[in-house]
Amino acid sequence: MTIPNTVLRPSFAITRASHVVLQVADLQKSRAFYVDTLGFVVSDEDKSTLFLRGLEEGCHHSLVLKSSAGRNCERLGLRTLTEDDLDLAETHFKKSGLPTRFVDVPFQGRTLHTTDVVGTPLELCATMATQPRRIMDFELHHGACPQRIDHFQVLTPNVQRALDFYMAMGFRLSEYIVADGSDDLRAVFLQRKGNPHDIVFVNNAGPRLHHAAFTIPEVQHLMYICDLLGRNGFGASVEWGPGRHFGPGYARFVYLRDPDGHRVELFTNHYQTIDMEDAPIRWQVSDLNRGRWGTTPPTSWQQEASAFAGAALSQPQKAEPAYAR
């Protein structure tokens, strides 16, 4: 394991995790789950696509559901600061030997399709169409009251490679996990927006999307959303929690599986990390159990994840669970 130097002024500026595009089998069932139950706001919809956002988001969408025969994750979306940064990003990815293509995506500005070094399909854009923030439209607040997208967790057998690649683009390492008594890297937590994660890479067969995470306001929403999910026929979708992470991020969480098996984390709290003296926090796997209460993550949480459309799966060298909590 080697932690690269932080690049404070990268050649182009990625600002944050932006959105995720998921394939779903039955758009109406997904609507019942994400909109009627969890409380996402519909920005637009047609026969084949649902564009959703959280209550505080003024951008058009942070969650895109596409009707499809597959049940893959199509792409993870990242934002650049400006249009110029998009062109500089194209140059950067090309130089790295990665495919790039500018495409038209509804409700987004110019959009660059590319792939990172571990095979994650990405799309970068600088702007989206705007929508009203619904912070004060209290009559629309229901379910979990999702506020905004926060981060993605991606599984890959090449955590070190992902770390090197993202830190070269200016991501900062907030926390990381190594195997006990070794420098064997199990997980890295990378951020651009000043809180613990925008994108996380965890050692496992991949590339696969473990989860996309959205913020919710308070602890009571964690408990209430489970009750409402049960009532609306989605009781089995509560995979793990409500609980507390005794490791990176310290989040109070609940993990849900949507009708297609995609995993969504809802959580209430992170911390701010902006300053240069915030050195990456090093965890050994066994540290993660200090102070813990509650159930350990179920096998499904440890092993299952959404495939990325078109991505070939690689296995990690060691079969042991990467992130055995």
Next chain:
Amino acid sequence: MTIPNTVLRPSFAITRASHVVLQVADLQKSRAFYVDTLGFVVSDEDKSTLFLRGLEEGCHHSLVLKSSAGRNCERLGLRTLTEDDLDLAETHFKKSGLPTRFVDVPFQGRTLHTTDVVGTPLELCATMATQPRRIMDFELHHGACPQRIDHFQVLTPNVQRALDFYMAMGFRLSEYIVADGSDDLRAVFLQRKGNPHDIVFVNNAGPRLHHAAFTIPEVQHLMYICDLLGRNGFGASVEWGPGRHFGPGYARFVYLRDPDGHRVELFTNHYQTIDMEDAPIRWQVSDLNRGRWGTTPPTSWQQEASAFAGAALSQPQKAEPAYAR
């Protein structure tokens, strides 16, 4: 199964679940758990006994911990309305062929020791010494902020017998569980104070105390107390939850095991049931899974309980779990 008629004006008035007396191996460890972590108020303590109450309680104690080689529950405490009711209770228990004895108990008025028909050791009193309610002493509020005792759950192979006995004393049946497709009684929820339970009997080897339950103010206390328990070295004491009961009482709960294995339920919400049109709610075991989310109760929750000091254990006729949730 037969549900007896409700006795609206019994010969003597029991008013509520009052207190529980538990034997503990190490009083300081129990203090760390109940006082320093959960937030119970100490009314009095000496070398061998700790008298605790909840923040809203003006009575002297609702939880008594006694240093002892055993780790049994000594007695469940019930309140009568007046001193006269105590004498009438003595008469009633004697007539039922049950042992009765007036004893001196510190900080309690005249106290009647007796045993119910299923072998549960009881103590009845009409009054206690008073203490200041700590509702407005906000600097004392910490941990789970326990408010008051609410109910006991007792395991017994003779649920029908317990039902008949307690209803004859004026307890009202709020809810009950039968086996699927039969009248085979699995659990009865009995109350005097106008909310769902003061005492609950569930089919299992007994008599044993499954748990004593205390109210806490809000959902966030359910989550916070788990975090604090973990931090204070009691993470493993979180046996089940935080979760929701999809059956009698509908409580949002967490079940804890104290340092001696005694089980405590903390919960936030019950409903009022005072009116005569509130007929007992009938549940079949399989109804209990409707709308459920989260983990099922662990085996320990289904099988383990505190013995009552001096009580002989009887096994149920059927080995099947009484209350398979």
Next chain:
Amino acid sequence: MTIPNTVLRPSFAITRASHVVLQVADLQKSRAFYVDTLGFVVSDEDKSTLFLRGLEEGCHHSLVLKSSAGRNCERLGLRTLTEDDLDLAETHFKKSGLPTRFVDVPFQGRTLHTTDVVGTPLELCATMATQPRRIMDFELHHGACPQRIDHFQVLTPNVQRALDFYMAMGFRLSEYIVADGSDDLRAVFLQRKGNPHDIVFVNNAGPRLHHAAFTIPEVQHLMYICDLLGRNGFGASVEWGPGRHFGPGYARFVYLRDPDGHRVELFTNHYQTIDMEDAPIRWQVSDLNRGRWGTTPPTSWQQEASAFAGAALSQPQKAEPAYAR
């Protein structure tokens, strides 16, 4: 001031505050306030009447709104334990020289109309039609999530007379307020159901209904309902709070004025008071400011109240505010 003896076994059993009947000018506007915003459940409605209940209530209604040219309170409803108690109540009120009449009221069992000694129009019944409790129907929970009716506050220049009358019927005095340095009674808090109040009498011109109070689950509902009221055009209805009472009941409250000016209190917390050693708590007016924060009640809260239909208004001997907080 004299506090009568508590009557533990009165000639008939009143069990609790049951319901309130309010006249309103525009039923649709009241529906927008109570149902669409506060979150009451509609049990029944026709052109002229709206029958509402809280989410945990299994009885048909706790709040009845009648379309009317007046904007009075028609009656306060109390429950008796049994039908026999109703007949015994009739005898009692008759003996006291008060008017009694059995009437048919929709969705209620036999109903006795009468008036108390200070002129409050009452209706007593032993049963109502039942409705499903909505505790687990989470998709119906919105607004303030009102749970159940708790108590009434009535203004009267004859607080002592009300106290004597209600205690003779078995009500217990939980708390009372006297003027500083005197025995001049300003307010009495009376209960039957084991928490601090079912009915409160406060010295002022009366009889008038100061407010009816409903429980809500958590502190966050106090804040959220204000936001939603503002959003729905009812911002001016927030009369006082969210705040804390530094006196009887200790409630965390918000006081609202409905579209007709009737006052509703929403609050989260009370304490249990069942035991005989719970002596009435004596407050002097100046005690009420100990530990206080926040705004004092506005003049409207101190002076305005709903008239009772058909009741003649009496002024208190002293003009000073009875309950100057």
Next chain:
Amino acid sequence: MTIPNTVLRPSFAITRASHVVLQVADLQKSRAFYVDTLGFVVSDEDKSTLFLRGLEEGCHHSLVLKSSAGRNCERLGLRTLTEDDLDLAETHFKKSGLPTRFVDVPFQGRTLHTTDVVGTPLELCATMATQPRRIMDFELHHGACPQRIDHFQVLTPNVQRALDFYMAMGFRLSEYIVADGSDDLRAVFLQRKGNPHDIVFVNNAGPRLHHAAFTIPEVQHLMYICDLLGRNGFGASVEWGPGRHFGPGYARFVYLRDPDGHRVELFTNHYQTIDMEDAPIRWQVSDLNRGRWGTTPPTSWQQEASAFAGAALSQPQKAEPAYAR
């Protein structure tokens, strides 16, 4: 009013509001307020100074209290990204004709003292000594559980000048208020860290510090801290709220006055604003009342503020309240 262009890559990088230095008359009284009641963590203290931080902060301090005969605000602290940025900042301020001086400040890296164009005394540093984040030290969480510093609000008669100056340093304008029907600028909300404010300037006699703001976790903490303040003898310190801002930031807030009259805002929620399509939100003064409930800010909140040590006070041209809410 003219809104300058956003400077995306300024000559040096300020990252966030960092800390505030307040003069206090009695350090022990301030400790009782900030530490024992509000729940700030003590990083260091000596006879004359108290260094405090929030529970999630890993930097040494965000609030510095200095024993002093004056009761002024000494300085507002801002962070730069790197040491190089500090030197570039020195150059920038010098070029603007503003005083600059590198000084030694305990527990801070190299620190630049300077003054902005409206007379606010500033200190900039790139790093501080580190301290453990207390996110998981649940036994230390009490009072309001303050998490971290968020922003400052400064009063000045030269809002436009402040706007021009801060935007030239790369601050982005998230929201602003103009007088009704005019372009007369009343308040500007400026940010660097991706949420609505780091520093706010409001039209009024100045420069004065209106308040420093700290985040707290949940709505219930807003209510609880008022109760605890009252209990600890600080009831009168609750100046306004708990309430909701119906304007810039939309925060759920409570404003407190500390023992020296310095004003602190505690609030729970802001939104993320990072994207280029997030145009500044324009408010007219009268817009601020849309949807409002609760009390308007007291006169003290509208007029009083802490002087900055050594700063000459200027009056606004118009006497009218700048920010009449």
